[in-house]
Amino acid sequence: MKERLLLFTMLLCLTQICFAQSKIDYGNNAAAGKFYNIRGIKMYCEIYGSGKPLLMIHGNGGSIKAFEKNIPYFSKKYKVIVPDGRAHGKSTDEGDSLSFELMADDFAALLDTLHVDSAYVLGWSDGGINAIVLAMRHPGKVIKLVSTGANLWPDSTAFADGVWQDEKKTYDTYHDKEWTTKQEKNNWKVFMLDWNQPNIALKDLQAVKCPSLIVCGDHDVIAIEHTVLIYKNIAQAYLWIVPDSPHATLINHADEFNKKSDEFFSTAFHVTK
Secondary structure, rough: HHHHHHHHHHHHHHHHHHHHHHHHOOOOOOOEEEEEEEEOEEEEEEEEOOOOOEEEEEEOOHHHHHHHHHHHOOOOOOOOEEEOOOOOOOOOOOOOOHHHHHHHHHHHHHHHHHOOOOEEEEEEEHHHHHHHHHHHOOOHHEEEEEOOOOOOOOHHHOOOOOHHHHHHHHHHOOOOOOOOOHHHHHHHHHHHHHHHOOOOOHHHHHOOOEEEEEEEEOOOOEEHHHHHHHHOOOOEEEEEEEOOOOOHHHOOOHHHHHHHHHHHHOOOOOOOO
16 A cells, blocks of 8 residues: 555656646747847747747737747647747847837738748737737738737727726826836836827728737726727728626636637638628
8 A cells, every 4th residue: 555655646746747847938938939130129939839820919018928828729720929029028129119010010020030921910908909000011911810909099088997097197107207227218118108009090990901800808908999999990800899808808718719719710701791
């Protein structure tokens, strides 16, 4: 009995060690990650799986790690390309400001560097904005896009009650502060991206030619009415308002989000409006 108990304990320890070793630290995985020279910056990017390319774009202040509940699912079928955006994560940026147009052009250049003619694109929050802007500025690069939690303009009409007001308090408190460290300056630059931008007119969405799945949670920081406007002004679009979901739909409802996004990528678009 003692021998069997000892064997069981050893097997349990071995299983735990193997599990710990197999758990991937997304965003900090040297086996999958590499720096690329992209338009004057060093952009960090990790690549997983094989198949049709799928570009994933994280949100404001985020990094590759935002997709830790999504990469394992999609990498079974797709070549998942997941970068840290300019001034985020491990990607450098010495400029004094950011724009969504600048960042979208970065992602197009990254695909060129990787010799990827076109890709499916999945973006969350600012990444959802970047997915839309990428499709507007580089239509040949985007096969289909999923955009969740995106907005078109930065005023209070785009957001759920109280969200813009909270951001205004931050702006009012710190807008004339003299930032001293490199990290402080970078953080403020990232904040100001969302305070001043995006500035996309509804008519501009006519430039999005690819099929699009427009998503938000019913408790998102983005107003549902604003998300509906995005959907209505993209010619080939589906709308998905996720019940009982906050801004992080792809995290809080990962299984459903992954499956529905994959189905959208995998099936032909049918006109619904």
